[in-house]
Amino acid sequence: LVIVSTFVVNYLLNTIRILPLQASAQAQPIDRLFNLQFMLIAFFFSLIVVFLGYSLVVFRQRSKEGEEEGAYIKGSTGLEVVWTIIPIGIVIYLSYLGSLALAETRRVDPQAVEVKVVAGQWFWRFEYPQYGIVSNALYLPVNRQAHLRLTSLDVIHSFWVPEFRVKQDALPGENLERELRVTPTMIGEFKVRCAELCGTSHAYMESPVVVVSQADFEAWISEQLAAIGTDPATRGAKWAQTNGCLSCHSVDGSPGVGPTWKGLFGRTDHELADGSVVAVDEAYLKTAIVNPNAQIVKGFPANVMPGNYQSLLSEQQINDIIEYIKTLR
Ligand code: CUA
Structure with a gap:
């Protein structure tokens, strides 16, 4: 009965599909281990539930007779050794399998x-340093390892694609780069x-992950290189997108975490939190990017925009973004 219910519990959980698609080589050892542990857990669950049910039925009180106290049992060295040794053996074996799986994913x-x-x-x-491009979508060629090096600009984030199974935190700070292989x-x-x-x-905080053939990957790379182009405003739109500016600033006038860029350039009635009214020109925009806390805009909180864009963007990129904002008048 225990064996049968072990299989029933497993069958039911596989039928309702507990795991997402398996889409990476690293997912295979992880899923193998997961399924094995699941089988073990289903077995022990069945063992307990079956014996509990058995005891409830077989040892139930049938009549008013036999109400005296049961015999007092004091210790059982043999049983205690068995229930200590068996779990320890299982835990050691699972750690061994776990270390093999870990090595395989790395x-x-x-x-x-x-x-x-x-x-x-x-x-x-x-960023693809081998190709000199940046993107907000992660394009990866199929059946080729990707070596991801993760960092954060501000707080701790965590890179997680459930179909790949592996997961890694991205930590802020120098020398805290973390790697992940998929x-x-x-x-x-x-x-x-x-x-x-x-x-x-x-x-x-999500972005597309697109897995394509090697040929399509190369086509995407050429497309990205061509898109960087020669027009400053077009380049600026791209930098604004890939550096996260557009996560907080809209370009169509809709409200956001930061002021919209629509109609921003050329305004002469721009109110700051300190009560002053300024004109939005190139110098204003430049300061807004490299030292945002120097001129907090009325109605928007301070210290929200990261202050490290100067180290993140080149002079050229900052000028390109300003050119882009100018086109949104
Ligand atoms: Cu980034 Cu949560």
């Missing part, structure tokens, strides 16, 4: 695609979500 492939993952409140940015095995669109509570828009 295996290094020298042919890996390098991707620098930058997390910030509240966006993801993916070999996607399935072409398709997934989603990276932040798995560490990181502020107001934590729940919306």
